[in-house]
Amino acid sequence: xxxxxxxxxxxxxxxxxxxxxxxxxxxxxxxxxxxxxxxxxxxxxxxxxxxxxxxxxxxxxxxxxxxxxxxxxxxxxxxxxxxxxxxxxxxxxxxxxxxxxxxxxxxxxxxxxxxxxxxxxxxxxxxxxxxxxxxxxxxxxxxxxxxxxxxxxxxxxxxxxxxxxxxxxxxxxxxxxxxxxxxxxxxxxxxxxxxxxxxxxxxxxxxxxxxxxxxxxxxxxxxxxxxxxxxxxxxxxxxxxxxxxxxxxxxxxxxxxxxxxxxxxxxxxxxxxxxxxxxxxxxxxx
Amino acid sequence: xxxxxxxxxxxxxxxxxxxxxxxxxxxxxxxxxxxxxxxxxxxxxxxxxxxxxxxxxxxxxxxxxxxxxxxxxxxxxxxxxxxxxxxxxxxxxxxxxxxxxxxxxxxxxxxxxxxxxxxxxxxxxxxxxxxxxxxxxxxxxxxxxxxxxxxxxxxxxxxxxxxxxxxxxxxxxxxxxxxxxxxxxxxxxxxxxxxxxxxxxxxxxxxxxxxxxxxxxxxxxxxxxxxxxxxxxxxxxxxxxxxxxxxxxxxxxxxxxxxxxxxxxxxxxxxxxxxxxxxxxxxxxxxxxxxxxxxxxxxxxxxxxxxxxxxxxxxxxxxxxxxxxxxxxxxxxxxxxxxxxxxxxxxx
Amino acid sequence: xxxxxxxxxxxxxxxxxxxxxxxxxxxxxxxxxxxxxxxxxxxxxxxxxxxxxxxxxxxxxxxxxxxxxxxxxxxxxxxxxxxxxxxxxxxxxxxxxxxxxxxxxxxxxxxxxxxxxxxxxxxxxxxxxxxxxxxxxxxxxxxxxxxxxxxxxxxxxxxxxxxxxxxxxxxxxxxxxxxxxxxxxxxxxxxxxxxxxxxxxxxxxxxxxxxxxxxxxxxxxxxxxxxxxxxxxxxxxxxxx
Ligand SMILES: Nc1ncnc2c1ncn2[C@@H]1O[C@H](COP(=O)(O)OP(=O)(O)O)[C@@H](O)[C@H]1O
Ligand SMILES: [Mg+2]
Numbered sequence: 001x002x003x004x005x006x007x008x009x010x011x012x013x014x015x016x017x018x019x020x021x022x023x024x025x026x027x028x029x030x031x032x033x034x035x036x037x038x039x040x041x042x043x044x045x046x047x048x049x050x051x052x053x054x055x056x057x058x059x060x061x062x063x064x065x066x067x068x069x070x071x072x073x074x075x076x077x078x079x080x081x082x083x084x085x086x087x088x089x090x091x092x093x094x095x096x097x098x099x100x101x102x103x104x105x106x107x108x109x110x111x112x113x114x115x116x117x118x119x120x121x122x123x124x125x126x127x128x129x130x131x132x133x134x135x136x137x138x139x140x141x142x143x144x145x146x147x148x149x150x151x152x153x154x155x156x157x158x159x160x161x162x163x164x165x166x167x168x169x170x171x172x173x174x175x176x177x178x179x180x181x182x183x184x185x186x187x188x189x190x191x192x193x194x195x196x197x198x199x200x201x202x203x204x205x206x207x208x209x210x211x212x213x214x215x216x217x218x219x220x221x222x223x224x225x226x227x228x229x230x231x232x233x234x235x236x237x238x239x240x241x242x243x244x245x246x247x248x249x250x251x252x253x254x255x256x257x258x259x260x261x262x263x264x265x266x267x268x269x270x271x272x273x274x275x276x277x278x279x280x281x282x283x284x285x286x
Numbered sequence: 287x288x289x290x291x292x293x294x295x296x297x298x299x300x301x302x303x304x305x306x307x308x309x310x311x312x313x314x315x316x317x318x319x320x321x322x323x324x325x326x327x328x329x330x331x332x333x334x335x336x337x338x339x340x341x342x343x344x345x346x347x348x349x350x351x352x353x354x355x356x357x358x359x360x361x362x363x364x365x366x367x368x369x370x371x372x373x374x375x376x377x378x379x380x381x382x383x384x385x386x387x388x389x390x391x392x393x394x395x396x397x398x399x400x401x402x403x404x405x406x407x408x409x410x411x412x413x414x415x416x417x418x419x420x421x422x423x424x425x426x427x428x429x430x431x432x433x434x435x436x437x438x439x440x441x442x443x444x445x446x447x448x449x450x451x452x453x454x455x456x457x458x459x460x461x462x463x464x465x466x467x468x469x470x471x472x473x474x475x476x477x478x479x480x481x482x483x484x485x486x487x488x489x490x491x492x493x494x495x496x497x498x499x500x501x502x503x504x505x506x507x508x509x510x511x512x513x514x515x516x517x518x519x520x521x522x523x524x525x526x527x528x529x530x531x532x533x534x535x536x537x538x539x540x541x542x543x544x545x546x547x548x549x550x551x552x553x554x555x556x557x558x559x560x561x562x563x564x565x566x567x568x569x570x571x572x573x574x575x576x577x578x579x580x581x582x583x584x585x586x587x588x589x590x591x592x593x594x595x596x597x598x599x600x601x602x603x604x605x606x607x608x609x610x611x612x613x614x615x616x617x618x619x620x621x622x623x624x625x626x627x628x629x630x631x632x633x634x
Numbered sequence: 635x636x637x638x639x640x641x642x643x644x645x646x647x648x649x650x651x652x653x654x655x656x657x658x659x660x661x662x663x664x665x666x667x668x669x670x671x672x673x674x675x676x677x678x679x680x681x682x683x684x685x686x687x688x689x690x691x692x693x694x695x696x697x698x699x700x701x702x703x704x705x706x707x708x709x710x711x712x713x714x715x716x717x718x719x720x721x722x723x724x725x726x727x728x729x730x731x732x733x734x735x736x737x738x739x740x741x742x743x744x745x746x747x748x749x750x751x752x753x754x755x756x757x758x759x760x761x762x763x764x765x766x767x768x769x770x771x772x773x774x775x776x777x778x779x780x781x782x783x784x785x786x787x788x789x790x791x792x793x794x795x796x797x798x799x800x801x802x803x804x805x806x807x808x809x810x811x812x813x814x815x816x817x818x819x820x821x822x823x824x825x826x827x828x829x830x831x832x833x834x835x836x837x838x839x840x841x842x843x844x845x846x847x848x849x850x851x852x853x854x855x856x857x858x859x860x861x862x863x864x865x866x867x868x869x870x871x872x873x874x875x
Contacts, residue, residue, distance in 0.1 A: 035409055037416075085604060090409050091354050092603050095555065098356075099599030102552055106593025215548050219420045222413045257421075257428040264421050268397070268414065272404035490741060497738045500727040507687060507725075508789055509713030509742040 006133075010252045013137050014259075015244030016144035020203065021217045022224040023147055023236055024196030029225055030232035031168050031188045034083060034093050038101035039221055040214020041108075042193055046071045046200025047209035048108065051117045060122055064143075064201045071197020076190040083189060084182070101214065109211040116210035136205060143202050147195060152233055154191075164188060219260060220247070223267045229277025238278045242266070301484065309481065316473045320466045328469050329537075330581060334574045335472040336533045339479050341557040341569040343526035346483050349563035350492070351519040352499030354408065357415030358527045358554055360422050361390035363545035365528030366535040367426070367441075370450040375437035379536075380456040386532035387525045394524025395517070402517045416551060423546035446542025450535040468537055475533060476570070479526055483566055486522075495519055549592055553580070556595055559602045639701075640665040640823050641686070641717075641793055646695035648681055648847075655681045657847035658695070663793070668819045670834045670855075671827045673844030674867060679827045680722050682844070683795050687719045688712045699793075713742065718791035722798050722827075724778045728771030732762055732781055735770055739785035756784045760814070776807045783811070787818050794818060796826045800833055812836045843867070 025039045036042070050067040054060050082100065086093045123135035155161035167174040167184045175181050200209075207213060224243055228235025243263045251259030274280055320328055344358045365386040372382035397418065401411055430443025439447065453471060455461040463471065486492045498505045498512045505512050535541040544550060553576065561572025576598070580591050641663040648656040656678045663669060671679050684690040686697060688709040697705045699715055707715075727735050733753065740752040757763050760780050765773065770781055779799060786794055796815070800808045808830065815824060815837055828834050834841065834855065841858045843850040845867050851858060858864055 033409075035413055037413075082600065082604065091412065092607075094354075094356075094409065094412055095559070096600050096603040098552060098555070099596045099601075099603065101596070102549070102592040102599065103596025106590030106596055109590050110593060215420065219417045219424070222417050226410050226413055255428065257424050260421055261425060264417060268400045271406050271410065271414070272400045275404045275406045275410075490746070493734070494738065494741075497727055497730065497734075500729050501725065503689065503709070504725050504727060504785075505738070506709040507689075507713050507719055508739050508785070509710050511708075511710045 007249065007252070009133060009137070011245050011248035012141055014248035014251065015240050016141040017203075018220060018224050018240035018244050018247070019144040019148060019236060020140070020199035021196075022221040022228075022240065023144075023151065023232075024192040024194070024199065025221050026192075026225045026228060026232040026236040027151065027195060028189055028192035030230050030235070031164060031192075032083075032185055033090055034189075035090075035097075035222070035225070036192075037094055037097040037218075038078075038104060038214075039196060040216070040218035041101045041104035042071055042075065042196040042214075043200035043203065043217055044108065044209065044211065044214045045074060045104065046197030047204040047207075047213060048112065048117065048200075049197070050201035050204045051119050051209045054119050055117075060119065060205075064198055067201035068194045068198030071200070072190045072194025074197075075193020076186055078193070079186045079189040084185070087185075105211050105214070112211075114211060116208040116213075118208040119205045121205040140202060140206070143198075147198070148233065148237065151195070155233070160187070220263065223263050227267045227270055227277055229274075229279035231279040235277060235279040242278075309477070313473075313477055316477075317470065320469055325465050329465050332465070332469045332472045332537050333534075334577050335469070335476045336530055336537050337557070337577055338570040338573040339472075339476050339533065340527055340530035340554055341561070341573040342476075342479050342483060342566060343523045343530065344554050345558045345561070345563050345566060345569040346526070347519060347523040348558060349566070349569075350487060350499060351495050351516060351523075352502075353516060353520065354412045355415040355520070355523070356412045356551055356555065357417075357419035358523065359546050359551040360415070360419035361394060361524040361527035362531035362534070362550070362554075363419070363422060363426070363541070363543070364390045364393060365531030366450075366541035366545050367447070367531075368528070369532035369535050370447045370541045371436045371439045371441075373451045374439045374447070374449065378459060379451060379454045383453065383529075383532050383536075387528045390528030390531070391521050391525040394521045398517045398520035398524075402513050402520060405513070416548075419546045419551055420548060423543050423548075426543040426546065444543060446540055446544075447535075448540050450539050450541050452539060453536050463536075472533055472537065475529065479529070480566060480570065483526075491515065491518070549595075552592075552595060552599065553577075556599050556602070559599065638665040639663065640699070642698040643686075644696040644698070646682070646685060646697065647693045648678075648685060648690060649693045655847050656685065656692075659844075659847070659849055661842065661849065663823060663825065665823055666819075667823050667825075667840060668815070668837060669825045670838035670841045671825055671844060672829070672834065672841060673850070677844040678847040679844050680797055681847075683719060683721070683797050683825075683827065686712075686795060687717060689721075713789070713791075716790075716792035717795065718786040718789050718793070719795040720779075720782050720786050720797060720799055722801070724775070724782055726770045726778055726782050726785065728769065730770060731767050732770055732773070733757070733766040735781055736762075736784055736788050739788040742789055752788050752790075756788045759817075760784045775802045776804070779803065780811075780814075783814065787822075791822055794822050794824045796824065798827055798829070800828065800830060808833055809836075 021039075021043060024042070025036060029035050046067045049070050050060075050063045053066060054063045058066070078100065082096050083093060086096060121134060121136045123139065126133060126135060155165060163174070163179055164184055166177075167179060167181050171181055174184075207216070220243070224236065224239045227243070228239035243266070246262050246266055247259040250262045270278070319331065323331070340358060340362050343361070344355060347353050347355050347358070368389045369382050369386035372385055373379045376382065401414060406414070426441065427443050429441035430445070432440070434441045434443070441447070451462070452468065453463045455463075487496065494505065494510055495515050498510070498515055502512050531541075531545060534545065557573040557576050558569045559572070560576055561568030561570065563569070580595070583591050583594060639662050643659055643661045646656055646659045646661070647654065659682060671682075673679055681690065685692050688707055688711075692705060695705070696703060699717065704712060704715065727738065730738075736753045736756050737749060740749040740756070744752055757766060760783070762781065762784065765777065770778055773781065779802075783796070783799060786796075799815070800811050803811060812833060815826065818824060826837065838855055840853070841855050842852045843858060843864050850867060851861055851864050853861065
């Protein structure tokens with residue numbers, strides 16, 4: 001029984017991590033067909049921001065929100081300075097954001113040094129039979145679900161969400177209806193960045209903040225988003241569910257590296273069968 | 287247009303006679319370098335030559351096959367490790383070098399089958415190749431335990447294999463090549479790869495490959511199974527990257543997980559972008575220039591190299607689409623036009 | 635009339651989201667025919683051609699070539715079987731020379747020497763000789779259309795599908811294109827999508843009319859011109875009818 005519970009927890013936790021690291025990427029990709037190769041560094045920025053402000057006395061929970069906000073603003077700047085000039089040139093956008101990624105790693109190392117900064121994980125541990133589980137892991141799972149629900153609600157029930165979905169379906173028609181698509185793109189990029197920054201902050205108590213931390217996560221994030229296909233929410237949820245199960249189980253039995261290799265292996269085979277990802281064939285939806 | 291101004295010919299054009307002359311002169315020049323440079327300089331130039339082979343693998347694939355692989359370093363690292371492990375196990379380097387080309391080709395064949403026959407989109411192709419090299423790096427880094435042994439060789443995780451042997455003469459295992467010899471081998475292989483690719487692009491295969499890059503649907507409608515040509519190009523490029531990896535191991539007597547890593551992968555892209563992907567010679571120049579710059583920055587201790595590389599990459603993509611060399615060509619063409627030096631217009 | 639059917643579709647259908655662009659087309663083409671396909675914009679002509687050449691997958695229905703089901707084949711397999719197409723939008727290798735464009739077409743099937751001979755022959759026939767080394771992207775619109783026409787014929791297909799081959803051409807160029815099509819018809823079955831009635835009268839014996847994704851009428855040119863339903867469909871476009 002404990003065994004089952006611990007597996008369920010492992011899978012749930014792996015699922016939550018995948019949601020956290022890829023949701024922002026998926027929102028941007030689903031909306032703008034842009035893959036932000038600096039996704040990992042946006043996570044890192046969130047983690048750094050959170051670490052630095054908590055070290056100077058800000059409450060951790062508040063710091064999460066502020067980190068999301070800060071990285072969101074940074075994302076908007078990036079959109080205006082780089083992304084905007086490359087619309088329709090998808091591969092160039094990849095290259096430019098890769099440059100951004102190198103730049104951010106180099107920049108943060110220059111500013112804060114190569115060592116890792118840490119925040120103490122709040123809350124304690126509880127046990128399931130012989131196994132110990134940190135309560136903070138449950139917070140991570142809760143935050144992941146909350147972000148999913150929040151994104152869904154924003155997309156589904158607000159005017160902004162309606163405009164975004166309209167633009168996603170048919171940018172030309174949206175522009176014809178007087179929607180300022182440039183603004184929609186800018187805000188979407190900002191929103192995706194904010195989700196990523198918040199995720200980075202939430203991860204900080206677990207992994208700390210260090211310049212190369214982005215690289216640690218991006219492999220998984222890219223696999224999840226690509227396998228998920230164009231629909232940001234359904235794609236991320238289904239891919240995270242699939243890969244979270246693989247990652248959780250394999251990592252638990254073997255090691256996290258093997259878990260990640262297993263994910264890649266399944267993703268490549270999946271793409272042979274569904275070249276557009278799990279949600280590639282579905283025409284509508286978010 | 288820009289290329290014509292610089293006297294460079296488009297792909298799948300028979301090289302002019304003078305091209306062979308230029309290549310021969312270049313070869314002559316490169317092969318006399320050891321006569322007047324010291325060992326340390328020779329050593330670092332050999333590195334450029336080896337890395338230029340890696341750049342060729344990518345620029346062939348991108349510039350002529352239209353496939354932007356971010357993960358040529360996967361084959362580079364694989365080639366290096368294959369060479370090191372085999373050479374140390376067998377004590378024989380010639381066959382190790384050959385297999386270090388073959389194994390990455392086989393890996394590319396399998397990976398390419400899934401990606402190219404699945405017809406995944408360009409962006410997925412780029413990202414998946416990147417993820418492959420990242421995860422290989424992680425895999426190799428995780429092999430620090432004693433249990434990770436192939437034959438008699440420990441993989442050593444983070445630390446790599448610092449006992450990678452230099453090349454021997456095929457007929458005499460005791461004759462290890464010294465630094466100058468390795469220079470000659472690297473230069474020779476670079477020339478062979480360059481000329482080989484240049485000639486390959488003139489063959490039926492090469493011309494069809496270029497046509498696919500130009501307009502894949504048209505090639506399909508004409509009856510070409512474009513997937514097969516792209517797949518073959520991917521396999522060939524994998525072999526070339528593997529060769530570069532093995533030579534890099536031979537050059538530094540070392541292979542390590544950094545061969546796969548994100549910075550290394552980014553550098554390959556930057557070499558090709560700086561050199562321009564529309565020629566094969568450009569990326570060779572790009573490799574030497576960028577690598578020289580990063581080496582120099584390293585010795586100056588002016589902070590983070592990746593900071594500079596990131597700026598170069600962003601600036602190149604945003605401002606110099608065609609690469610520096612072709613961009614110079616465009617500027618030259620513009621200047622010529624303005625100064626009224628050409629009256630011929632666009633006539634060929 | 636003998637029933638040597640070379641191409642047939644059965645209840646072919648294509649949906650784009652909710653739109654039925656092709657709504658159940660059953661179409662037969664006899665060997666050696668020169669068929670014209672007409673119909674107002676948006677009738678589904680281009681979509682129909684694209685399904686025949688596997689550029690689009692049908693939502694339902696069947697395509698048969700010489701009696702064999704080819705519905706599920708890939709585009710390159712269709713090309714190899716001998717169905718060539720000139721799409722509505724010029725679809726050539728803009729970055730390559732005229733000679734290379736034709737060479738690529740000819741080499742798809744023929745051995746190297748035969749391919750070279752074929753290229754020379756096509757260049758002579760289309761009078762493209764002086765342009766051989768020009769990049770196709772630098773040519774005028776009409777010339778690019780001919781290059782594409784040359785590519786399609788160099789492949790020596792059994793069936794040639796031409797989607798608006800005279801669009802943007804001068805009267806003189808259009809007449810010349812008509813001659814080229816009649817010539818190509820000596821060795822291949824041809825279907826031409828056109829709007830220019832003058833042009834259609836010049837070449838066609840048999841005409842199929844598409845309307846809203848379905849076949850509205852199929853008859854000789856004379857009968858089609860007298861057909862009241864067809865006239866209604868083209869109402870307001872009487873200038874071209
Ligand atoms: N890729 C597509 N996606 C959605 N609708 C399409 C697409 N291609 C064509 N259509 C629609 O299908 C219908 C038929 O178009 P088309 O075949 O181009 O007509 P024609 O060539 O007869 O002018 C039109 O209503 C058009 O809007
Ligand atoms: Mg049409």
